[in-house]
Amino acid sequence: MPTVTYHLPDGSSSRVEVNRGQSIMSASVDNNLPGIVAECGGSCACATCHVYLSAEYGGSFAEPTEEELELIEYLEGATGESRLSCQLVVGDDDREIHVRVADSR
Numbered sequence: 127m128p129t130v131t132y133h134l135p136d137g138s139s140s141r142v143e144v145n146r147g148q149s150i151m152s153a154s155v156d157n158n159l160p161g162i163v164a165e166c167g168g169s170c171a172c173a174t175c176h177v178y179l180s181a182e183y184g185g186s187f188a189e190p191t192e193e194e195l196e197l198i199e200y201l202e203g204a205t206g207e208s209r210l211s212c213q214l215v216v217g218d219d220d221r222e223i224h225v226r227v228a229d230s231r
C-alpha cells in the first residue's frame with residue numbers, strides 16, 4: 127500500500143497509508159493530521175492544502191493544471207516544488223512519498 131509521510135514546519139512528521147485513488151490532502155484530513163486545512167474540500171479553489179513535492183516524486187502524479195498553477199502563483203512561500211495536495215492523487219505504485227507541508231500561519 128502506498129504511504130505518505132507529511133513533514134510539518136515544526137519538524138514533526140506523520141506517516142500514513144493511503145488508498146490508491148485518494149489524494150494526499152484527503153489522506154491527511156481523514157487521519158486528522160495537522161497542517162493541511164483544505165477549506166474548499168478539494169475543489170482546487172482555496173490553496174490551503176499547499177505542500178512541497180520534490181522532483182523525485184513528480185512522476186507519480188499528474189502534471190498541475192492551469193487552475194492549480196494559477197492558485198499557486200499567488201501563494202506566499204511558493205516554489206517550483208509547490209503543489210496543491212488535493213490535486214495529488216496517489217496512483218498504483220507502492221512507493222513511499224514524502225511531502226513538506228507549507229507553513230500556513
Ligand code: FES
Pocket residue numbers: 151163164165166167168169170171172173174175210211212213
Ligand atoms: S483543498 Fe482547496 S485547493 Fe486543495
